[in-house]
Amino acid sequence: MTLYESLASDLELSIRNGTLRAGERMPSVRYTSRSRGVSLSTVYQAYYLLEARGLIRARERSGYFVAPAQKLPGEPARASRPTSEAVSLDVSDLILQILEGARVHDDAWFASAFPSPHLFPLPRLAQALQVASRSLRPEQILHDITPGSAELRRQIAIRYGADGLAVDADEVIVTNGALEALNLCLDAVTRPGDAVVIECPSFYGALQSLEARGLRAVQVATHPRDGVELDAMEAAILRHRPKACWMMTTFQNPLGTLMNPERKQALVDLLDRHQVPLIEDDVYAELYFTDQRPAPAKAYDRSGLVMHCSSFSKSLAPGFRVGWVAPGRFVSEVTRKKLSLNLGTSLPAQLALAEYLAHGGFDKHLRQMRTKLKNRQATLAQAVARQFPEGTTATQPQGGYQLWVELPEGYDALELYWQAAPHGVCFAPGPMFSPTRLFRNCMRLNYSGECGPEQEQGIELLGKLLQEQVAQGRSRREGAGLETA
Incomplete structure (x- = not known):
């Protein structure tokens, strides 16, 4: 600091x-x-x-x-209550429709899964790419093809070590983004028809991955502040005998939840007792607002069951598509899956990132990025409090760049999305994050964009459309004779 x-x-x-x-x-x-x-x-x-x-x-x-005291929406107070059944998934059509609409219309950047590109040191990354390309040795092309660049894996291991995690560079496998790392882990430990435990709500990319592999999702109650409920987790394990658990213990997408160290330890111990691998999606860990980076669940792993996945896409270079996995006892299985899938990851991009990590001022960049994100979170939360209906609540994450907003009962975020998108205002509606279309009155807002007219006008438009939902609902009820003057 x-x-x-x-x-x-x-x-x-x-x-x-x-x-x-x-x-x-x-x-x-x-x-x-x-x-x-x-x-x-x-x-x-x-x-x-x-x-x-x-x-x-x-x-x-x-x-x-x-300044006068800031008006902020209250925080959601209840854990989710999903079905206890293991369910098959059919979510991709809805998710792809919304993502395509956001790609075309999202002027305010509310719907994106990535931070604003203006937050990244693009000129310095371009310089690192030039340096790396000039220094590329022919023997590296074959030697580093599947596990990834030896120097990049060393730099990643150094960052693990700085956080107190003993992860050897030889355990690290470089991937095409974190999503490939997560999918490789799924492929290493599951087969079609198996059950996988997920949070509720859960990252829609996880839902798509499970659907593509013919896996069944077991949703577990999750609190917006404390994370997954461990009693519900154990009950799900005993009933469904899952082959894996896919979770985000640090700044969970979409809630922004940060599990405290005691709960992370208890989660790892629980899974260890039942010998269930944890696929840990940890892509937001560098974007913390506190004085110290939160330790991942991997820090409490003593038996190699935690498969830790992350990437540089959220913190430094989205377009490079470079992620990695430290898969613990499953390193051989994941390596074989990577080899059979695509052999390797772009070597010039890896070398550029290794050069930047060694000489580019990554930590300085991160400090500046965190400060901007923290300020923008407060600004967006205030705008939501001003424009959205009374009774709206929103999470207040200690990191990342996503705000989970819960509207009062009766509002429809999916309907709101289709109304707002043609006006250039998009967001991620709640049903995207559940295999059973829960969270109809919820939405995820990305607050990483610069606080300008597009963001302010976008929230104002959403507030007006929500007012119209109330009026239209009242009109429908009156027309049906459910209300009298």
Whole structure:
């Protein structure tokens, strides 16, 4: 954390705990500079950051003042209650319709599964690609073809080690994005007809993968703040004897849930007792807003049952399509699946990422990206609170870039999607995230786009369309004689 970010965090704490109250004048820049022993420039940067977060406001010739308390939607309070049956899947048609519509219409970036491309260091990545291409040795082309670039795997192992995980570079297999890593893990431990435990709601990519392989989904109750309910998980294991479990324990998509270390440990211990492999989808772990990166479930694995999958697509380079898996005891099976599928992953892209990780300032980029995402989350949440119906709730994730919004009962997010898309405003409606079309009144909003007119106008449009849903519903009920004047 930089000096100005540290100062901003201290001042933010004083605002949030009431030491500095709404409407009060902030300490002057000169006074803060002297009292904290920092430069005027550092204080200005801290105040600019607080202003971007909506916590203070500048008044011409008067200084900075604490802004009125932010209006934010409340958080969803209940865990999901899915069916306890193992279900076959038929979700791809709906998902593909929505994704295609979003590709064409999504001017505000609310529907995308990726962060805004403006957040990435594209010129520096292009430079790294040039350096890597010039240094490519002929023998690398064959030697590194299936497991991946030795240097990139070493860099990935270094980052594991920095977080306290003992993952050898030889265990790492480089893949074409995280989704390929996840699918390879599925193929290594399941066969058609097997049951796989998933969260509810669950990432729609997981649903598509299960459907494509003829696997049955066992949905487990999941809380928006605490994650999967472990009692429900054990009951599902005892009843259905699943061959695998696919979960996101850190900033889950779509909820943004972060399971605490104790619950991650308990999850790994539970699966170990029943010898169920955990396919851990951990693509958002670098995008945390706290002081330290959350440890993955892999950190608590003592028997090699956790197959840890991640990528650079969410944190650095979506277009490079480079991911990886550390599959524990299943490294041989996953390697064979990778070899039979496509032999390997683009070597120039791997070498470029290895060059960037070694010399490009990845951690500096991540710090800047996290700050922007944290600020944009607060901005979008405030817009939702202003424009959406009374009783709307939204998660407040500690990382990532997705907001899960739950409308009051009776609203229809899928209908809202088809109404809003022609106007250039898209999002991910709740039924995309359930094999049984649950969460009809929910939506996922991507808040990574720059806070501009498109985002503000997009939320305003959604709010107006939701008002029209209320009016149309009342009109239908009156027409059916269900309401009287």
